[in-house]
Amino acid sequence: MERLSLLCSLPLDDLLLPFVLSLLLVFVAKAFHYAHSSRRVTTLPPGPKPLPFLGNLHQLGRGPLHAVLRDLARTYGPVCHLKAGLITVISVTSSEAAKEILRAQERNFMERPKLPIFEMIRFDRGSVGFNPYGEYWRKVRKICVMELLSPSRVRGFGSLRESEISNLVESVKRTSGLPFDVSEMIFSCANSVISKATFGHNCKRQEEFVSAIKEQQSLAAQFSLPEVFPFVYFLYHLDGTSAKMSHFQAVYNDILGSVIAERRMRAKSLDHSSSCEENFIDVLLRMKESAKTGALSINDNTLKDIVMDMLIAGSDTWPTAVEWAMSELLKNPCVMKKAQTEMRDALKGKDTVEESDLEEFQYLKQIVKETFRLHPPAALLARVPEEDCVVHGYNIPKGSRVLISTWSMGRDPNNWENPEKFEPERNLDSSLDLVGNHFEILPFGSGKRACPGAGFAVASIELMLANLVYCFDWELADGLGPDGLDMTEAPGMVVRRRNPLLVVATPHHVTA
């Protein structure tokens, strides 16, 4: 009794530390148990074929996860069983197994894993990317596919792309033959395109918004214990993650709130006959007002969630592809030369490449495809089976995290000759498309949950790459030869170069 009253008289701060320490102790003991029992314990029921269990992810070597998984597959086969903390991870690296999951058993694999960092910035019920498969997801997805990212909307953004990319060309010209970081310029231009497609041209706080997204993305890319040990979720509160996320959400809320109010006022004062100048927020507001949302009631918070999806999914992904394409062209000067000849012969007298020119440039399109084969920005697709099932002869438990490696499929010698070689010519007579019909190359995923932004992305990549290649002659900075270019990848949800691409650009003088 005496001890109890003593305890009650202690200030709360004095109790907090021992409490947290004892929780941490429990956690460390559990983690230790998992790390050391991993090679003995497999939680999977015995399947038609024994599924190789390879231990805990953290024990499996260094480097980006997709590369580690591909190396394991070389020894243990295309479907492997691992653990990440408490989570059962199934790694899938062959096109056949991916096809079975994404096509034959698609309905069972429609879920994505829940990522706490993204849950924390939700305004309402969330949007497309991380929502569970169901009625709500179907309705929001329909809005994305039919309205925001439809082929006609993507074409409507053509003049925005042309004007932002012509600013990029001017910025490169201003480097006046001095070395510079082209990665930074590519990403900054891409951020401008996606923010203007979302907010319109007049958002004064666009840069603040983009930098909050960047910071949030880099936090999301870091390993966090609660993601794999959900019982230590409280660590997010202790290490400041929750506070940071609340801060980001407040920034997004403030900026989106004022843009929505401004666009609402503007829409009232305009007639709606022309929709080609509409940005994503305008489209959603118009649908909301005219109740055209397919029985989905959109409030301002739903609208913010949808817009956040566009900004997050559309800001890092496509410039990453341009960055890798430029790296491969600098590493393969003959390919660069051939692409320049194709464009310069056709466009004699023009200063820049316009969208309407792109159809002619078949070699450029093959370069883009080859870049997606070797460097899919989303190297791993993550899906969660709702029911126990058998894939490729192996039992896969419901609720596990299935990682499908698009990166491995693009480099699989069973699918490609000389897979590590950048060779756009291999695609000239090939019927493989990029939108999920062929499992040898799968940059945008496949099926009902495939990327709805593929059209927007490819149009943007082709135009940016065409202008960079057409308007300049390129060399690596510091006199580095093509063989000296470091192609190391950084870890992360979107796989970028580890180091920025440093170059020298000489403007190509157009002869009419």
Ligand code: HEM
């Ligand atoms: C090169 C650029 C891009 C790549 C490589 C890419 C790749 C992907 C991949 C692999 C997925 C998951 C597919 C699956 O699980 O089968 C995805 C989903 C998604 N992407 Fe993209 N994406 C790109 C650009 C964009 C853009 C520009 C937008 C929008 C402006 C966008 C919006 C989305 C959305 C909303 C989803 C979630 C779809 C759902 O869960 O139903 N993406 N993307």
